[in-house]
Amino acid sequence: MPQITIEHNPSEERLQELGVADWAIWEKEVSRFPIDFDETETAYILEGEILVTPEGGEPVRILPGDLVVFPAGLNSQWEVVKPLRKHYSYD
Template identity: 85%
Template structure:
């Protein structure tokens, strides 16, 4: 099973190294939906709160300041608890 990887509060240097400030921004209102990742997405959460539950796995809480990798092949259910703003990039 594909694992979600979370790096809590990465340093400014790490974010600069990844070029996060240049990534597009995605916003989502409070909602629930499924996402199946066919490519790896790296995201940096600016605002909001989401609970992502991999199919067959445990729920993962994701908060502002989290750098998250959603691996290719991950099938997941999302619950946006607070309106979400995140930078994102696909490998």
């Protein structure tokens, strides 16, 4: 089963190396919905809080300052607990 990986509070150097500031921004109101990842997404959380539950797995809490990798093949249920704002990029 594909695993979500989280890097908490990566350094400015790491963010610059990845080019996070140039990534697109996605915003979402408080809601629940399924997301299935056909390709790997890397996201950097700017604001909000999400609980992501992988199919057959435990919920993962994602907070501002987290750099998250959602691997290709991940099927998940999202609960946006606080309005979300994130940078994202697909591999």
